Amino acid sequence: MTAPRTYDAIVIGSGMSGGWAAKELTGKGLRTLVLEQGKPFDPARDAREHVAPFELPFRGLDDRQLVEARYAVQRGALAFEEGSRHLFVDDTQHPYTTAEGKPFNYFRPSHVGGKSNLWGRHVYRLSDVDFTANLRDGVAVDWPIRYADLAPWYDHVERFIGVSGMKEGLDHVPDGVFMPPMPFTAPERHLRAAMERTYGRERVVTMGRVAMLTRPHLGRGACHYCGPCHRGCVTRSYFSSPNATLPAAAATGRLTLRPRTIVRELKWDGAKRRVTGVRAIDADTRAELAFEARVVFLCAGALESARLLLLSTSSDFPDGLANGSGQVGRNVMDHIKGARASGVFEGWEDVAPVGSRPNGVYVPPFRNVTARHPDFPRAYALQGGSGRRGWRDAMGGPGIGAAFKRRLEEPGPWTFGWEARGEQLPRESNRLTLHPTRTDAWGIPVAHLDVAWGPEELAMHRDMARQVVEMLEAAGAKEVRGSADVSIPGSTNHEMGTARMGRDARTSVLDGFARAHEVPNLFVTDGAAMTSSPCQNPSLTYMAITARAADHAVRLLGRREL
Amino acid sequence: MDRREVLALLARAGGAGALLALAPDQLLALGERVHAALPAEGTAGVLTAAQRAAAVAAMEGIVPRTGTPGATDARAVDFLEVLLGGWFAPAERDALLRGLDALDAGAREAHGRPFAGLAPAAQVAMLEALDAEAQGAPRARGAGGGPADAAATHWFAGLKWVTVFAWATSRPAMERALGAWPLPGRYDPDAPVRLRRAAPRVSGAPHAHGEVAR
Numbered sequence: 001m002t003a004p005r006t007y008d009a010i011v012i013g014s015g016m017s018g019g020w021a022a023k024e025l026t027g028k029g030l031r032t033l034v035l036e037q038g039k040p041f042d043p044a045r046d047a048r049e050h051v052a053p054f055e056l057p058f059r060g061l062d063d064r065q066l067v068e069a070r071y072a073v074q075r076g077a078l079a080f081e082e083g084s085r086h087l088f089v090d091d092t093q094h095p096y097t098t099a100e101g102k103p104f105n106y107f108r109p110s111h112v113g114g115k116s117n118l119w120g121r122h123v124y125r126l127s128d129v130d131f132t133a134n135l136r137d138g139v140a141v142d143w144p145i146r147y148a149d150l151a152p153w154y155d156h157v158e159r160f161i162g163v164s165g166m167k168e169g170l171d172h173v174p175d176g177v178f179m180p181p182m183p184f185t186a187p188e189r190h191l192r193a194a195m196e197r198t199y200g201r202e203r204v205v206t207m208g209r210v211a212m213l214t215r216p217h218l219g220r221g222a223c224h225y226c227g228p229c230h231r232g233c234v235t236r237s238y239f240s241s242p243n244a245t246l247p248a249a250a251a252t253g254r255l256t257l258r259p260r261t262i263v264r265e266l267k268w269d270g271a272k273r274r275v276t277g278v279r280a281i282d283a284d285t286r287a288e289l290a291f292e293a294r295v296v297f298l299c300a301g302a303l304e305s306a307r308l309l310l311l312s313t314s315s316d317f318p319d320g321l322a323n324g325s326g327q328v329g330r331n332v333m334d335h336i337k338g339a340r341a342s343g344v345f346e347g348w349e350d351v352a353p354v355g356s357r358p359n360g361v362y363v364p365p366f367r368n369v370t371a372r373h374p375d376f377p378r379a380y381a382l383q384g385g386s387g388r389r390g391w392r393d394a395m396g397g398p399g400i401g402a403a404f405k406r407r408l409e410e411p412g413p414w415t416f417g418w419e420a421r422g423e424q425l426p427r428e429s430n431r432l433t434l435h436p437t438r439t440d441a442w443g444i445p446v447a448h449l450d451v452a453w454g455p456e457e458l459a460m461h462r463d464m465a466r467q468v469v470e471m472l473e474a475a476g477a478k479e480v481r482g483s484a485d486v487s488i489p490g491s492t493n494h495e496m497g498t499a500r501m502g503r504d505a506r507t508s509v510l511d512g513f514a515r516a517h518e519v520p521n522l523f524v525t526d527g528a529a530m531t532s533s534p535c536q537n538p539s540l541t542y543m544a545i546t547a548r549a550a551d552h553a554v555r556l557l558g559r560r561e562l
Numbered sequence: 563m564d565r566r567e568v569l570a571l572l573a574r575a576g577g578a579g580a581l582l583a584l585a586p587d588q589l590l591a592l593g594e595r596v597h598a599a600l601p602a603e604g605t606a607g608v609l610t611a612a613q614r615a616a617a618v619a620a621m622e623g624i625v626p627r628t629g630t631p632g633a634t635d636a637r638a639v640d641f642l643e644v645l646l647g648g649w650f651a652p653a654e655r656d657a658l659l660r661g662l663d664a665l666d667a668g669a670r671e672a673h674g675r676p677f678a679g680l681a682p683a684a685q686v687a688m689l690e691a692l693d694a695e696a697q698g699a700p701r702a703r704g705a706g707g708g709p710a711d712a713a714a715t716h717w718f719a720g721l722k723w724v725t726v727f728a729w730a731t732s733r734p735a736m737e738r739a740l741g742a743w744p745l746p747g748r749y750d751p752d753a754p755v756r757l758r759r760a761a762p763r764v765s766g767a768p769h770a771h772g773e774v775a776r
Contacts, residue, residue: 052743053731059641060731061709064649185751225749355749390740395726396707398697400624400689408726409630409739411755 007033007256009553010278010293012263012308014038015114016539017526017546018299019241020157022249022257024550025297030557031254033291034246035261035280037300041087041111041242047232048083056082077107077493079118079230087111087118087230093441099450105490106303106449112259114301115493116240116539118230121210122362122383123163124536125154129172129369134532137377140331140426141502143531144512147174153544160248161239161543162217164359165209170201173364173536180214181207182223182359187345187386187414191361194475203366203471208359208383211239211540220244227356238358260284262442266296266312266321266522274521274562275321281442295521295553295562299546302527303332306432306498307447309509309524322499322516322524327509329433331426331497332449333533336380336457338485339464342417343477345386352388352411360385361418363471365535367463376459378425381535382468384418416477420464423535424457426497430489451489461486494538496527513552514545521562523549608646608655609639612676613662617642619678620665621725623689630739633725636732642724645709654713654720661717665692692718 008030011021018034025032040046053059062082067075074080074088089108098104109115128147135142151174158177167175184192184207192205212229213222220243221235229238236243249255260283267290269276277292298305306329312321320328365379388411397407424430430452434445453461465484472480502508505517514529516522525546527538556562609617621633621642633639646655665688669677673684680688695716702714709727713720729735736743 050745052733052736054733054736058644058649059727061645061649061727064710182749183751188751223749224745224747226745226747350755351752352755353749353751354753355746357749357751391726391730395723395730396712398693400693400722401686402626402628405625405628405630405632408625408730 004256005291007031007291007293008557009033009295009297010035010291011297011299012278013114013299013301013304013526014112014241014246014257014259015109015299015301015526016116016119016241017542018297019113019116019245019249020543020546021297021299021523021525021550022241022255023160023245024547025295025554026249026252026254028550028554029254030295030554032249032256033293034249034255034257035263035278035291036112036114036257036259037262037283038109038111038114038259040259041113041117041232043232043234043236043242046111047234049226049228049231049233051083051231058082073105074107076105076488076491077118078120080107081228081230083228083231084118087232095438095440096447096449097435097438098448102450102452103488104449104451105488105493106447106495107490107493108301108304112246112257113241113243117232117242119240119539120537121212121229121238121358122208122537123158123161123165123176123211123540124209124362124364124381125174125176126150126534126536126541127172127174130532130534130536133378133534134426139377139532141500141504141507141531144501144503144508149512150541150544150548153548154540156547157540157543160218161211161244162213162220163209163211164207164214166206168204168206168364170204170364172369176209178209179217182210182212182214182357183207184361185353185386185414186348186351187416188361190345190347191416191475195363195471198471198474199366203363205361205363208362210359212359213237218244223358225355225357227358229358261289262444263300263308264311264442264444266298266308267292268312268314268316268321268519270314270316273519275519283442286442294557295523297546297550297553298522298524298528299526302495302498302530303432303447303449305524305526305528307434309499310432310434311445317518322509322519322522324518325505325507325509327428327500327507329498330428330431331500332430332432332451332489332495333424333426333497333530334451334489335421335492335494335533335535336424336453336461336487336489337419337421337492338483338487339461339468340417340419340485341468341472341480341482342415343472343480345414345416345477348414357385363418367460373463375463376456378423378456378460379535380420380422380460380464382418382420382471384416386414386416388412388414416472418468418472420461420468421492421494421535422457422460422464423533424489425454426500426532427454432498449490453486453489458486494527494533496530496533496538499524499528500531501529502531514549515552520556521553523553525549608643608659609662612666613659614639614643615678616662616666616676617721619680619685620662620689620721621728623682623685624722624725625729631729631732631734633729635734636729638725638728638732641728641732642721645724650710650713654710657717658713658720661721689718693722696722 014036131143165178223237265279280289310320363382367379391408393412394407435448469482499509501510625633696719699716712723
């Protein structure tokens, strides 16, 4: 593949943030090169959401031996299954190491679009409860932005991606630009009313706000409720880079997308005090590549972006590009989860769902929103849903023959389950570094992760585990069973914080526009930029930060300030 | 396998003309025997002919053809072969194979014939006894819920798990027993449950509901 060497902008990564950077930069007139380590992904050709269980060799059980040998880590990802395995990396090609006694799950995508192909599609705005949290609690550094800075960009992003959801009027999870929500099931309507009776507006059961269309939008079709979004979507009904931002960028005629390209270094020019481009490897031919641009957007995902900065050393930056603060790779955060509960709701036996709603209910954070909790700072949110599991519930029961089969064919009881996800505090000790000797399949030093939950998260987790059970019992669920597993860090795949934004170059990597304090033409707009990890699913914020950064970059270019 | 497929199979096997006089159930039973003798498609064929015949009969006993397709219609034994051919760990596989051998040995001891050759009532009695034994067995590895855990609990629990799963994920059962295929192309959480055996339901998608999304 030959591509010109010189562009106006280079975007590293084509996922949630990279796709947005590509769309915004090309839309504002910049000839933009997007470099992606993964393989091409075209929804029309590669989406497999309609493959039936009986068309999969293992009917969804997947190839156990293959998975154990080559996907031992990736298998733990929520979206990993037989029909989507090909969208994850082969662990043997992408190793990483962890500190002794501190496991970390590093889930990585293998195609253009990155995790935007595989995400859960939930989108929630942050608020000033979140943007002021570090300042209020005396933790880490203050966010350099407030809700007012990001609100117009949340609007901008939501208008393009299409978000279905309900307005609730909650200041701490602000309403956005919504199309009609997906419907509740009968037990979920009951649960919403029961929570309101018990907790008032403090604990609201709302329909998930998801980047999934309930009506046609900008050339994309409405959801047809087939179920497994994470295999891709031929009607482009959920937001992903291949479904929306990359086609928009391509339509400008200014996009060059180069898959299977592994960036190994950002090139720093000490005389110009700028990055001038990147050095890369063709993943298949191993050919050495070099590209140049006036501005670089690093959107490789929080962990890969940090790794790449650490790999980019020079006499000016012996510890990694833009790392004068020493904060690159530090403050790794994820959302703690594993506190779950499920139960059975009696009634509504004459109805059952038709179709598969790839969404569930959401309970916005309710701890430390107004009153301070005595045991921990910050908050958690709940996600869950209900259904009638039919044969899946009945198969373990006693009996054989026609009577047993009849139970398999019945819809079964209404079951409901939910899980909490909570914020992790930023800590400098939770850190990504480069392994001194181990390398990946391309000879590049691998990431070494030293990450653990702190006492605040574990205290929060104890509260989560109690509340998920109590709330279901309060709503009248029967056979309520709770689980208090503490997730391995990384498991929520919400890794962030490795190049935090801040006001001071001595204590943070990026400014309020996600621009490197020390490298004026470098923007890092993925999860790395996050100064804290509010429990709301973070992708919407990454997109808004990216769009805002792209706007800023183009203004600076126009003023010849980059 | 549906009736037309049974007929086609029998025609290929020769002598179809006389078979048209047989009642549907006799036809199906014969079809099962012919089917059981065929090697599984695309598998290593771990089961011996005797084990395969016992498995077919046991699986049909667990999920029989009623007004809707059963385990034989769903070719459940072929999926068992797929799992035995490398999915199950050797110890799990061997436990299942020993179980099938023991099923045949028990049938011979009590009735002088292999399990597949027993009268339906005798088959049911043996399977019910095994099911009661498996239900009472201490659960291996806790809640797990997959075929490996079931097989580790009791070989019959493993066979039953595979039978139900293979049936429920087969085209015939999804189309004609579960109303899960083809995809409806819409979502209605309040669809009336009219026909018990063709109950509308969430499709077979692994992330269909009740799970938490990122």
